[in-house]
Amino acid sequence: xxxxxxxxxxxxxxxxxxxxxxxxxxxxxxxxxxxxxxxxxxxxxxxxxxxxxxxxxxxxxxxxxxxxxxxxxxxxxxxxxxxxxxxxxxxxxxxxxxxxxxxxxxxxxxxxxxxxxxxxxxxxxxxxxxxxxxxxxxxxxxxxxxxxxxxxxxxxxxxxxxxxxxxxxxxxxxxxxxxxxxxxxxxxxxxxxxxxxxxxxxxxxxxxxxxxxxxxxxxxxxxxxxxxxxxxxxxxxxxxxxxxxxxxxxxxxxxxxxxxxxxxxxxxxxxxxxxxx
Amino acid sequence: xxxxxxxxxxxxxxxxxxxxxxxxxxxxxxxxxxxxxxxxxxxxxxxxxxxxxxxxxxxxxxxxxxxxxxxxxxxxxxxxxxxxxxxxxxxxxxxxxxxxxxxxxxxxxxxxxxxxxxxxxxxxxxxxxxxxxxxxxxxxxxxxxxxxxxxxxxxxxxxxxxxxxxxxxxxxxxxxxxxxxxxxxxxxxxxxxxxxxxxxxxxxxxxxxxxxxxxxxxxxxxxxxxxxxxxxxxxxxxxxxxxxxxxxxxxxxxxxxxxxxxxxxxxxxxxxxxxxxxxxxxxxxxxxxxxxxxxxxxxxxxxxxxxxxxxxxxxxxxxxxxxxxxxxxxxxxxxxxxxxxxxxxxxxxxxxxxxxxxxxxxxxxxxxxx
Numbered sequence: 001x002x003x004x005x006x007x008x009x010x011x012x013x014x015x016x017x018x019x020x021x022x023x024x025x026x027x028x029x030x031x032x033x034x035x036x037x038x039x040x041x042x043x044x045x046x047x048x049x050x051x052x053x054x055x056x057x058x059x060x061x062x063x064x065x066x067x068x069x070x071x072x073x074x075x076x077x078x079x080x081x082x083x084x085x086x087x088x089x090x091x092x093x094x095x096x097x098x099x100x101x102x103x104x105x106x107x108x109x110x111x112x113x114x115x116x117x118x119x120x121x122x123x124x125x126x127x128x129x130x131x132x133x134x135x136x137x138x139x140x141x142x143x144x145x146x147x148x149x150x151x152x153x154x155x156x157x158x159x160x161x162x163x164x165x166x167x168x169x170x171x172x173x174x175x176x177x178x179x180x181x182x183x184x185x186x187x188x189x190x191x192x193x194x195x196x197x198x199x200x201x202x203x204x205x206x207x208x209x210x211x212x213x214x215x216x217x218x219x220x221x222x223x224x225x226x227x228x229x230x231x232x233x234x235x236x237x238x239x240x241x242x243x244x245x246x247x248x249x250x251x252x253x254x255x256x257x258x259x260x261x262x263x264x265x266x267x268x269x270x271x272x273x274x275x276x277x
Numbered sequence: 278x279x280x281x282x283x284x285x286x287x288x289x290x291x292x293x294x295x296x297x298x299x300x301x302x303x304x305x306x307x308x309x310x311x312x313x314x315x316x317x318x319x320x321x322x323x324x325x326x327x328x329x330x331x332x333x334x335x336x337x338x339x340x341x342x343x344x345x346x347x348x349x350x351x352x353x354x355x356x357x358x359x360x361x362x363x364x365x366x367x368x369x370x371x372x373x374x375x376x377x378x379x380x381x382x383x384x385x386x387x388x389x390x391x392x393x394x395x396x397x398x399x400x401x402x403x404x405x406x407x408x409x410x411x412x413x414x415x416x417x418x419x420x421x422x423x424x425x426x427x428x429x430x431x432x433x434x435x436x437x438x439x440x441x442x443x444x445x446x447x448x449x450x451x452x453x454x455x456x457x458x459x460x461x462x463x464x465x466x467x468x469x470x471x472x473x474x475x476x477x478x479x480x481x482x483x484x485x486x487x488x489x490x491x492x493x494x495x496x497x498x499x500x501x502x503x504x505x506x507x508x509x510x511x512x513x514x515x516x517x518x519x520x521x522x523x524x525x526x527x528x529x530x531x532x533x534x535x536x537x538x539x540x541x542x543x544x545x546x547x548x549x550x551x552x553x554x555x556x557x558x559x560x561x562x563x564x565x566x567x568x569x570x571x572x573x574x575x576x577x578x579x580x581x582x583x584x585x586x587x588x589x590x591x592x593x594x595x596x597x598x599x600x601x602x603x604x605x606x607x608x609x610x611x612x613x614x615x616x617x618x619x620x621x622x623x624x625x626x627x628x629x630x631x632x633x634x635x636x637x638x639x640x641x642x643x644x645x646x647x
Contacts, residue, residue: 173349174356176350186364189364
């Protein structure tokens with residue numbers, strides 16, 4: 001490949017990246033632009049990319065409404081709960097499937113992986129009935145529990161554990177460690193980045209989950225952020241500026257979390273893919 | 278310290294029997310080496326003693342105590358792995374003290390025991406480092422240190438020197454022998470390297486196909502191999518084997534007809550064999566004499582051969598020769614400094630009948646009468 005052709009490819013690549021980035025950023029920027037307008041301007045028939053009148057009124061009203069902080073707290077508790085329990089269950093299951101020898105291991109692993117094939121929507125009714133019978137409707141446990149079994153996370157951890165030499169487990173066993181201790185003291189530290197990556201992905205998915213909280217929560221006080229956003233309307237219809245302000249405020253913590261842990265997430269996925277970071 | 282007693286030990290994976298009934302006694306404080314080719318079952322047996330593999334049949338006793346179903350950590354055993362298996366995220370001190378920490382030993386005592394083991398192995402300056410900052414030899418010492426700290430009754434070594442270069446291997450071999458003298462512990466050491474086996478072991482156990490072929494002192498096995506496998510496995514280059522037919526017996530001597538038609542004599546008790554039986558003559562390279570001046574090479578006596586290759590190794594010269602009717606080349610050791618024949622030249626091979634070996638059709642050795 002000559003220098004001119006190489007330059008052309010570089011320019012084409014950069015241009016494509018800019019177009020894709022713009023397409024990805026446009027809705028976000030539009031949400032920001034809407035949140036910075038007066039409510040009346042959001043329903044105006046005149047289209048403008050930028051607000052004609054710049055105001056933080058929508059943010060002020062959203063925060064003053066009182067519910068947003070409550071929904072943020074609910075989202076944080078739910079996402080944190082889902083992440084911690086999912087990690088604990090997935091790590092133990094993956095370790096058992098990868099390192100322990102027991103009758104029916106392949107069958108149980110196969111059944112766990114079969115859950116890949118079941119869309120969550122198909123489980124909504126039986127899950128709701130179960131939660132209702134357990135008295136967990138409108139409770140944190142009711143929102144968290146159905147989200148904590150993740151075949152994908154188990155599968156990723158198992159693949160990672162399979163690649164760790166069995167000598168470490170055997171050495172730790174001879175040192176007097178039981179399976180849980182081996183997992184905690186040896187396998188977990190050796191899998192640090194992939195655990196962080198899976199935890200962040202799980203946290204974001206739980207934070208953004210709309211469908212299950214929508215089914216299991218009826219009380220405004222127990223709503224999470226995505227659910228709360230549906231409440232930003234009044235007698236005149238949807239208040240678009242406040243809706244966008246609430247959406248941006250709701251997305252802020254999870255965006256911050258991602259930015260803070262971005263390096264660990266990237267390293268984790270690179271490690272899982274077998275590439276060097 | 279403790280003795281190790283194996284009786285009828287078997288290991289099977291499904292229908293595949295890999296350890297086929299092993300009986301063995303390792304005395305208190307003895308250094309025993311398991312040796313054999315890859316896949317012979319020596320490492321599997323070591324792992325069964327360690328408790329890392331279940332025992333399918335038979336009994337294992339450590340210090341007179343039945344240990345078949347006992348947890349690995351409760352057997353009073355420490356193991357040094359081939360890969361060292363040092364935890365990469367822990368410092369050397371944490372690696373060495375991990376077992377004690379799990380046993381809830383007081384921090385001060387852990388530090389004291391780790392320090393003492395580190396001093397013995399001269400790795401005290403490495404205690405704060407992580408394994409990735411250590412050389413292969415240093416990692417190997419840390420792995421041994423981790424075992425020492427636990428004060429085990431039995432040390433198990435699974436090919437611990439195989440990842441080291443030749444010079445470091447030789448040095449560590451000497452240090453291991455010294456360590457055994459200092460600690461006086463029972464040690465079982467697995468290797469496929471016969472030099473390690475011969476130099477380290479007070480007792481060598483030769484394995485083949487999941488069975489013990491022979492167990493004894495290094496010299497005993499070298500000089501009085503029970504069968505052709507042991508004779509061929511110990512010694513470098515390996516023993517030369519020449520097919521032969523029993524032509525007769527005279528007193529304490531067996532007379533053999535060799536493939537080229539020549540006759541040879543070996544001091545062996547062949548009373549059980551019939552004349553005409555197909556036997557194998559074994560001669561170690563250091564016991565094979567070469568006559569290669571033109572007059573002797575052309576004359577009668579000895580086995581006529583052609584030099585295929587000459588290897589100058591410094592301390593000795595190896596001469597590989599071809600003999601009519603023998604598939605493999607035979608090796609002879611000539612002391613360095615002495616004359617050696619040229620490749621392609623004709624020579625005659627001679628040997629001392631008292632230093633040759635004779636094996637029957639099943640590969641079992643006939644007992645020498647001398």
